[in-house]
Amino acid sequence: MKRALIITYYWPPAGGPGVQRWLQFVRYFNDFGIEPVVFVPENPHYPLQDASFEALVPETTEILKFPVKEPYRLAGFLSKKKTKQISSGIISNKEQSVLEKTMLYVRGNFFIPDARVGWVKPSVAFLKNYISEHPVETIITSGPPHSLHLIGMELQKAFQLKWIADFRDPWTTIHYHKSLRLTKASEKKHKDLEKKVLNTADAIVVTSPTTKKEFSLLTSKPIHVITNGYVASEEMHPVLDTQFSMAHIGSLLSERNPKVLWKVLSEIASETxxxxxxxxxxxxxxxxxxVFESISKFGLKDNCKHLGYVSHDEALKLQHNSQVLLLIEIDSPETRAILPGKIFEYLAAFRPILAVGPKGSDIEGILTETKSGVFYNPSEEKELKKQILQWYEAYLDGTLSVASEGVEAYSRRELTRKMAALIKQV
Structure with missing residues (x-):
């Protein structure tokens, strides 16, 4: 067994997609000769929580915890709603209040690379003591928050250990980076830190081909694409919705509002x-x-059912029972690298996927490779409308389905096999 120390911020009971990547790797690591030790914050600020994930943590896994000082807790006294939105990545397109502008400015310029940077020094001290008494062979840091990579960098230097930096999302090219109201000096600090991490780690792991291309311009270190994935389940017994359901699972941020989709659905409703x-x-x-305002504007309010946050188990049922699954991404060059975790669970549901996003998106590559759905840019309105009408006709005939191929390569177990091989190789 090779002992690997995994440093991650998101861990059960955290909800949402951020927690699932390393939770699932840890779940299967022992089968592939890796003994994981997981280091997480003791008192984290999780905007979303899902208690069902706690049952997936193997009982034999050693979990280390250390307190973190959360700036978001202090900001919450000023505006709980705005604090929760910003910490969740929801930045409104509308005119921002003075408070919101101030919070974004402070977040971007006083906490570099992110609001959890205060956890770095005490964590390094704690882990130095731990590693001295309980040696490990590999350190893995997972970001965001990208400040965790700074912990890995310090431990690598102190113990000459192998260090793998895992990027679930890009750093300075992520879509909301420009919204942080950064000064030129702060922007430079972010880029300098990003480059330093990329050139110091022994190996880089990313979740999309586009991120690999972007990072390859900054470093000559090996970069490996290991995407997120799905958990194979034999317990699902789908019962398709009787209505022509189009389901989106996950957050829909302001900039992700698919106005062209609501417009097309409204037109079809008036014509059919x-x-x-x-x-x-x-x-x-x-x-x-x-998003709700747009849905109402196009006369679809009565057709919309908002369930709020649902547990992961409930989300899986929704995915398997829906007629069509919606995957929406911001139409921006900065989002081409994003492969949302839900795309892989969508694949495993074997329902037609309708994706809308930027040209050149890695999402299109996955859908084309697996023959699991279609991808449109918002400018392709006519093609989008034609596709929905085709699927609606198939729904009426009871023949709406998808013939996917090669989906198994994205199972969490297969991806863990790939990650374990990398850990042994580095």
Whole structure:
């Protein structure tokens, strides 16, 4: 067995996609000769929680915890709603209040690379003591928050250990980075830290081909693409929705509002008599006010069902029972690298996937490779409308389905096999 110290911020009872990547690796590591030791904050600020994930942590896994000082807790006294939104990544397109502008400025310029940077020094001291008494062979840091990579850098230097930096999302090219109201000096600090991490780690892991291309311009270190994935389940017994349900699982941020989709659905409803009665838009997760406003504007309010945040188990049922699964990404060059965790669970549901996002998105590559759905840019309105009408006709005939291929390569177990091989190789 090779002992690997995994440093991650998100861990059960955290909810949402951020926690699932390393939870699932840890779950299967022992099968592939890796003994994981997990280091997480003792008192974290999780905007979303899902207690069902706690049952997935293997009983034999050693979990180390150390307190973290959370700036978001202090900011919450000023504005709990805004604090929760910003810490969740929801930054409104509308005119921002003085308070919101101030919070973003402070977040971007006083906490570099992020609001958890205060956890770095005490964590390094704690882990130095631990490693001295309980040696490990490899350190793995997972970001965001990217400040955790600074912990890995210090431990690598102190013990000459192998260090793998795992990027679930990009750093300075992530879509919300420009919204942090950074000064030129702060922007430079972010980029300098990013480059230092990329050139100091022994290996880099990313979740998308585009991120690999971007990082390869900054470092000559080996970069490996290991995507997120899905958990194979034999317990699912799908019962397809009787209505023409189009379900989106997960947060819909303001900038991710698919106005072209609502417009097309509205047009079809006015042109096809039965469509308005059969259509059901299912939204599960945190939804911004702008999205609801758009849905109402296009006359679809009565067709929309908002479930709020649902547990992971409930999300899986929704995915398997829906007629069509919606995958929406911000139409921006900065989001081409994003492969949301839900795309892989969508694949495992074997339902048609309708994705809308930027040209050149890695999402399109996955859907094309697996023949699991279609991808459109918002400019392709006519093609989008034609596709929905085709699927609606198939729904009426009872033949709406998808013939996916090669989905098994994205199972969590297969991806863990790949990650374990990398850990042994580095």
């Amino acid at each position: 008599p039965s469509f308005q009665n059969n259509l059901e838009i299912v939204l599960a997760g945190t939804i911004s006010d702008e």
